[in-house]
Amino acid sequence: MKHKTIKMMLMASTVLGSAITAYAADATLTIESWRNDDLSIWQEKIIPAFEAKNPGIKVKFTPSAPAEYNAVLNSKLEAGSAGDLITCRPFDASLALYDKGYLASLASLEGIGNFSDVAKSAWITDDGKNPFCVPMASVIHGFIYNADALADAGVSVPTNEAELFAALDAIKAKGNYIPMAMGTNDQWEAATMGYNNIGPNYWKGEEGRNALIKGTQKLTDEAWVAPYRQLAKWKDYLGDGFEAQTYPDSQNLFTLGRAAIYPAGSWEISGFNQNADFKMGAFNPPVQKSGDECYISDHTDIGLGMNANTKNADAAKTFLNWVSSAEFASLYANALPGFFPLSSEPVKLEDPLAQEFISWRGKCKSTIRSTYQILSRGTPNLESDTWNASVAVIKGNESPEAAGKRLQDGLASWYKPQQ
Amino acid sequence: MEKPIQKPAIRWHILVFIAPAFLIYTAIMIVPLFGTLQLSLYKEIEGAKVFVGLENFNTLFGDPRWSESFWNALVNNTWFFVVHMLVQNPIGVLLAALLSTNTLRMRAFYRTSIFIPTILSFVIVGFAWKLILSPLWGVAPNMLDAVGLKFLFAPWLGKEEYALTTLALVSVWQFVGIPMMLIYAALLSIPDEILEAAECDGITGMSQFWKIKLPLILPSIGIISILTFVGNFNAFDLIYSAQGALAGPNYSTDVLGTFMFRTFFGFQLQLGDPHMGSAIASAMFVVILCGVSIYLFGIQTRLRRYQF
Numbered sequence: 001m002k003h004k005t006i007k008m009m010l011m012a013s014t015v016l017g018s019a020i021t022a023y024a025a026d027a028t029l030t031i032e033s034w035r036n037d038d039l040s041i042w043q044e045k046i047i048p049a050f051e052a053k054n055p056g057i058k059v060k061f062t063p064s065a066p067a068e069y070n071a072v073l074n075s076k077l078e079a080g081s082a083g084d085l086i087t088c089r090p091f092d093a094s095l096a097l098y099d100k101g102y103l104a105s106l107a108s109l110e111g112i113g114n115f116s117d118v119a120k121s122a123w124i125t126d127d128g129k130n131p132f133c134v135p136m137a138s139v140i141h142g143f144i145y146n147a148d149a150l151a152d153a154g155v156s157v158p159t160n161e162a163e164l165f166a167a168l169d170a171i172k173a174k175g176n177y178i179p180m181a182m183g184t185n186d187q188w189e190a191a192t193m194g195y196n197n198i199g200p201n202y203w204k205g206e207e208g209r210n211a212l213i214k215g216t217q218k219l220t221d222e223a224w225v226a227p228y229r230q231l232a233k234w235k236d237y238l239g240d241g242f243e244a245q246t247y248p249d250s251q252n253l254f255t256l257g258r259a260a261i262y263p264a265g266s267w268e269i270s271g272f273n274q275n276a277d278f279k280m281g282a283f284n285p286p287v288q289k290s291g292d293e294c295y296i297s298d299h300t301d302i303g304l305g306m307n308a309n310t311k312n313a314d315a316a317k318t319f320l321n322w323v324s325s326a327e328f329a330s331l332y333a334n335a336l337p338g339f340f341p342l343s344s345e346p347v348k349l350e351d352p353l354a355q356e357f358i359s360w361r362g363k364c365k366s367t368i369r370s371t372y373q374i375l376s377r378g379t380p381n382l383e384s385d386t387w388n389a390s391v392a393v394i395k396g397n398e399s400p401e402a403a404g405k406r407l408q409d410g411l412a413s414w415y416k417p418q419q
Numbered sequence: 420m421e422k423p424i425q426k427p428a429i430r431w432h433i434l435v436f437i438a439p440a441f442l443i444y445t446a447i448m449i450v451p452l453f454g455t456l457q458l459s460l461y462k463e464i465e466g467a468k469v470f471v472g473l474e475n476f477n478t479l480f481g482d483p484r485w486s487e488s489f490w491n492a493l494v495n496n497t498w499f500f501v502v503h504m505l506v507q508n509p510i511g512v513l514l515a516a517l518l519s520t521n522t523l524r525m526r527a528f529y530r531t532s533i534f535i536p537t538i539l540s541f542v543i544v545g546f547a548w549k550l551i552l553s554p555l556w557g558v559a560p561n562m563l564d565a566v567g568l569k570f571l572f573a574p575w576l577g578k579e580e581y582a583l584t585t586l587a588l589v590s591v592w593q594f595v596g597i598p599m600m601l602i603y604a605a606l607l608s609i610p611d612e613i614l615e616a617a618e619c620d621g622i623t624g625m626s627q628f629w630k631i632k633l634p635l636i637l638p639s640i641g642i643i644s645i646l647t648f649v650g651n652f653n654a655f656d657l658i659y660s661a662q663g664a665l666a667g668p669n670y671s672t673d674v675l676g677t678f679m680f681r682t683f684f685g686f687q688l689q690l691g692d693p694h695m696g697s698a699i700a701s702a703m704f705v706v707i708l709c710g711v712s713i714y715l716f717g718i719q720t721r722l723r724r725y726q727f
Contacts, residue, residue: 071684185577187667241554243577381689
C-alpha cells in the first residue's frame with residue numbers, strides 16, 4: 001500500500017515537473033558563450049536591462065571555458081541540446097555551423113542593417129547574402145604598461161621598436177620589475193598577443209593579409225618572418241620560468257605590480273581595472289621607424305547568432321534586434337570596456353584605458369588577425385601551427401626563418417592559391 | 420536403490436543475475452565500440468556520409484603530418500607506460516612489503532594517506548601540481564631553495580625534454596596506492612604456515628621476500644602490469660587538465676588520448692573531424708588489444724599458481 005503511494009507520488013512529480021519545465025521553456029532563452037569572465041556583467045546589467053523591456057522573456061547566460069567552447073558547442077549542437085542563442089566565434093568556425101544548418105540566417109532581421117559591411121564580414125556567407133550572427137564586439141591588440149614601472153626605470157612610452165627595446169633594457173637593468181609579462185605554457189598568447197599583435201606593422205595590415213589569401217605573398221616573405229625575429233628578442237625580457245608560465249599567471253604577474261609591460265588584448269581592461277591598484281596606460285604596437293604608418297589588430301571577435309532549431313525563434317529574434325540597438329552597444333561597451341562595439345551608431349566610452357585603445361582606430365589602420373579568415377580551413381591548421389611556431393621562436397628552439405618555412409609548407413599543402 | 424536421473428532444471432536465477440551487468444555493459448561499452456569502428460570507415464564529403472573503407476587509416480599512417488603526430492603520441496604513451504612500470508609498480512610493491520611487516524606502527528595511517536591521492540579527481544591533481552611546480556608562485560622552487568638546491572629547479576612542465584616525465588611522475592604519485600593495495604592484499608593472503616616453514620628452513624628477512632613472497636604474488640603483479648598498460652594507453656585526463664588539448668610544449672606531452680580529442684572534437688579554429696578521430700580511437704583500441712593479448716597468451720598462461 002505504502003509502496004504504491006510513493007510510486008504514484010514519484011510518477012506525479014515526474015509528469016508535473018516536466019510539464020512545468022516545458023511551460024517555462026516557452027519564454028526562456030539560453031545563451032551559449034565562452035566569456036565566462038563576463039558572467040556577472042550579463043547577469044547583473046545586460047540581462048536585467050533586456051528583461052525590463054521585454055516582460056515574458058527570460059534570459060540565461062551559460063558560458064563554458066574558452067578553450068573548450070568550440071568542442072562543447074559542436075557536441076551540444078549535434079546532440080540538439082544547445083541553447084537558443086549562440087555566441088559566434090568569427091569566420092570559419094561559425095560559417096561551418098551555418099553550413100551544417102545549426103545557425104539560422106539573419107538576412108531578414110531588421111537590426112542587422114545597423115552594421116557596416118566590415119563589421120558583418122566575419123559572420124556572413126562567402127557570397128555575402130546571408131549574415132548569420134549579429135556582430136557584437138571587436139578587440140584591439142596593443143601593450144598595457146604599469147606607469148609606475150616605466151617611471152621607476154625613467155623611460156617614456158615607446159613609439160618605435162628601438163624605443164621599446166631600450167625601455168625593456170632599462171627596466172631589466174633596474175631590476176625592480178619583470179620587463180614583460182608573458183608565458184608560453186598556454187601557447188595562444190605567443191601567437192595572439194605576440195605575433196598577431198606586432199605583425200600588422202610589418203605586413204601592412206589588410207594589404208599583406210589579403211595578399212596572403214590571394215597567394216601573392218608567402219609566409220616566408222620578410223614581412224611575415226620579421227615579426228618572428230622581434231618575438232625571438234622578447235625571450236630575454238620574460239620572467240624566470242616563462243616556459244611554464246600560464247595565461248592567468250601572466251595576468252596576475254602584471255596586476256600584482258611585478259611586471260612592467262603586458263602584451264595585451266583590449267579584453268583585459270575590465271579585469272585589470274578591478275585587480276590592479278597602480279596607474280596603467282596603453283600603447284599601440286611600436287612601428288619599425290618613427291614616421292612609419294601604424295597598423296593595429298582590431299579583430300572582429302564576438303557575434304551572436306540564433307540556433308536554427310530553437311523553439312523560441314520569436315523571442316530569440318527580439319533579443320537579437322535588441323543586441324543590434326544603440327542601447328545595447330552603449331551598455332555592453334561600458335560594462336565591458338575593451339570590447340568595442342561594431343555598430344555604426346556612435347558610442348561614448350567612459351573608461352580611460354578603453355578610450356586610449358579605441359583612439360588608435362583614428363591614427364592607425366585596422367586589420368584582423370592574419371590566420372582567421374579562410375587560411376585556417378585545412379589541415380594542418382594554420383592557427384594552431386602559428387601558436388606552436390610563435391612559442392618555438394620565443395624559446396629559441398626554432399629560427400624565425402625555419403618557422404616561416406614550416407608554416408608556408410603546411411599552408412601550401414592544402415591551400416591552392418599558395419601552391 | 421538408485422534415484423531416477425532428473426534433468427536439471429534451468430537455473431533462471433543465473434540469467435537474471437547476469438542480465439543487468441550484461442545489458443549495461445553492452446549498451447555503454449560494446450555498442451559504442453563497434454559504433455566507433457564503424458564511424459572510422461566513413462568520411463564526410465560535401466555534407467554526406469560516404470563509406471570509404473580504410474582510407475582514414477591510410478591518411479593516418481600514410482600522410483607524413485598525420486603519421487608523425489600519431490607516432491609521436493604513441494612513443495609518448497609508451498614512455499608514460501615505461502615510467503609507470505619502472506617507478507610506480509616497484510614502489511607499490513616496496514610499500515606493500517613494508518606495510519605487511521608486523522613491526523610497523525601506524526600502518527593504517529600510512530595505508531590511507533598513500534591511497535588518498537588515488538581517489539582525488541584528475542583535475543584537482545593536475546591543477547595542484549601545476550601550482551606546486553609553478554616557477555612564479557609554486558612551493559617547489561622555494562623548498563629547493565631552502566635546502567640550497569635552487570639550481571636544480573627548472574620550469575619542468577614548460578620544457579619539452581622534461582614535461583612528459585614530470586607528468587608521468589605526477590601520475591605515479593597519484594596512483595601508487597593501487598598496486599600497493601593489490602600487492603598488500605596478496606601478501607596478506609599468504610598463509611602463515613608457509614612463512615613459518617620457511618623460517619624453520621632458515622629463510623628470513625630479505626631472502627624470505629625474494630624466495631617465498633615474491634613468487635607467490637607474481638600473478639598479482641601481472642594483473643597490475645596489465646591494468647597499468649590499459650590505463651596508460653587510455654591516458655588523457657591528467658595531460659588535458661595540466662597542459663590543455665594542445666599537449667604542450669610543442670606536443671611533447673601529446674598522447675593518443677589528447678591527439679584523438681583534438682581531432683575528434685576540434686580545437687580553436689580547427690574543426691572537429693569525427694571520422695579521423697574514430698580512426699585514431701580504433702588504432703588505440705588495436706594497440707591496447709595487442710598489448711593485452713600478448714600478456715594473456717604469452718605471460719599469463721606461463722605464470723605458476725600455487726594453491727594453499
